[in-house]
Amino acid sequence: MEEPIAEPQPLRALIDALRCLPGVGARSSRRMAYHLLQHDPQGATRLADALRQAVDDVRHCRLCNGFSETELCATCSSPRRDASLLCVVETPADQNMIEASHGYTGLYYVLMGRLAPLEGVGPNQLDFDRLLDRACVPEVQEVILATNFTPEGETTAHYLAELLRARGRKVTRLARGVPAGSELEYVDAGTIAWALMERRGT
Amino acid sequence: MEEPIAEPQPLRALIDALRCLPGVGARSSRRMAYHLLQHDPQGATRLADALRQAVDDVRHCRLCNGFSETELCATCSSPRRDASLLCVVETPADQNMIEASHGYTGLYYVLMGRLAPLEGVGPNQLDFDRLLDRACVPEVQEVILATNFTPEGETTAHYLAELLRARGRKVTRLARGVPAGSELEYVDAGTIAWALMERRGT
Numbered sequence: 001m002e003e004p005i006a007e008p009q010p011l012r013a014l015i016d017a018l019r020c021l022p023g024v025g026a027r028s029s030r031r032m033a034y035h036l037l038q039h040d041p042q043g044a045t046r047l048a049d050a051l052r053q054a055v056d057d058v059r060h061c062r063l064c065n066g067f068s069e070t071e072l073c074a075t076c077s078s079p080r081r082d083a084s085l086l087c088v089v090e091t092p093a094d095q096n097m098i099e100a101s102h103g104y105t106g107l108y109y110v111l112m113g114r115l116a117p118l119e120g121v122g123p124n125q126l127d128f129d130r131l132l133d134r135a136c137v138p139e140v141q142e143v144i145l146a147t148n149f150t151p152e153g154e155t156t157a158h159y160l161a162e163l164l165r166a167r168g169r170k171v172t173r174l175a176r177g178v179p180a181g182s183e184l185e186y187v188d189a190g191t192i193a194w195a196l197m198e199r200r201g202t
Numbered sequence: 203m204e205e206p207i208a209e210p211q212p213l214r215a216l217i218d219a220l221r222c223l224p225g226v227g228a229r230s231s232r233r234m235a236y237h238l239l240q241h242d243p244q245g246a247t248r249l250a251d252a253l254r255q256a257v258d259d260v261r262h263c264r265l266c267n268g269f270s271e272t273e274l275c276a277t278c279s280s281p282r283r284d285a286s287l288l289c290v291v292e293t294p295a296d297q298n299m300i301e302a303s304h305g306y307t308g309l310y311y312v313l314m315g316r317l318a319p320l321e322g323v324g325p326n327q328l329d330f331d332r333l334l335d336r337a338c339v340p341e342v343q344e345v346i347l348a349t350n351f352t353p354e355g356e357t358t359a360h361y362l363a364e365l366l367r368a369r370g371r372k373v374t375r376l377a378r379g380v381p382a383g384s385e386l387e388y389v390d391a392g393t394i395a396w397a398l399m400e401r402r403g404t
Contacts, residue, residue, distance in 0.1 A: 020245030043222030
């Protein structure tokens with residue numbers, strides 16, 4: 001006579017709900033649930049509050065499409081940013097990296113994704129029309145495409161460049177080349193090939 | 203002039219709260235938060251509910267120390283289980299594996315951990331007195347130690363065996379040997395050495 005594995009229903013529901021997190025499967029969601037209930041119920045409660053608050057309060061900035069609590073995010077509403085530059089990134093994490101470089105003072109547009117036809121993500125899913133409207137206001141002098149240098153990111157940049165150039169916009173792309181501080185011996189051949197092709201006079 | 207990376211406060215709080223999950227660091231908590239807000243707000247809300255419900259409703263079974271909604275879990279209160287056998291496991295996941303083998307009809311005691319002096323987990327943290335009380339009721343004829351075959355699990359089993367034998371209990375340990383269905387060529391030498399030492403007549 002087979003007896004079912006007796007797991008309390010709220011525990012099973014939690015294990016199931018944790019699988020909405022990216023990269024969390026059956027085994028790790030169970031491990032997470034056990035850990036929270038056994039060792040960190042306060043953390044679990046805090047997480048529940050934070051989830052609810054973020055879902056309720058975080059929306060997209062009307063201009064840059066990044067996450068914001070207000071209609072305009074802090075970056076878009078700052079008078080200190082250079083409104084003639086618009087940098088297009090895939091995610092807020094990429095935007096953070098560019099901010100951390102302290103090499104950019106312009107504004108952003110966050111795609112919240114990249115073209116990935118195999119996953120069903122096309123121009124409509126990413127709402128390219130909204131980006132085009134944003135990029136074609138008179139103040140914007142240059143659109144910097146800072147999507148990733150992955151196949152999908154490159155495709156996205158290529159596609160956007162066509163659309164933007166057709167509308168008479170100046171479009172640039174982040175430079176490809178040898179990473180700062182690296183030794184040629186340890187840089188991959190593709191990167192060296194690009195760095196040679198895009199070599200510049202000093 | 204340095205401008206801080208503008209991340210809405212509820213988003214920052216969520217990224218921070220997600221780090222209570224085991225194995226989730228700064229980068230993956232940010233990735234999880236972006237994913238939930240961008241692609242799965244329903245999942246986030248469901249997770250918040252499940253967390254709260256589990257923290258509120260799940261407690262420990264009075265007898266086996268496993269997770270339960272009620273004072274006695276379904277296994278401990280089942281009349282079909284053999285009350286003369288008590289199997290000691292580290293976690294509910296281990297208990298599930300033993301149940302899935304369909305080879306055991308007795309009861310359980312879940313340690314919710316194992317001795318790990320370097321992490322500050324000693325006999326008091328695991329409440330060994332409670333296990334001893336449970337194991338020394340007259341119905342229990344045999345205590346099966348089913349802690350893991352890791353150094354910590356072995357230490358825990360050794361320590362518990364001493365305590366239980368001192369109280370006149372019959373103590374056994376899961377057999378070590380060659381895994382079912384495996385070829386000797388691919389089994390590690392330590393396992394073969396154990397299987398040789400513990401060989402049995404047929």
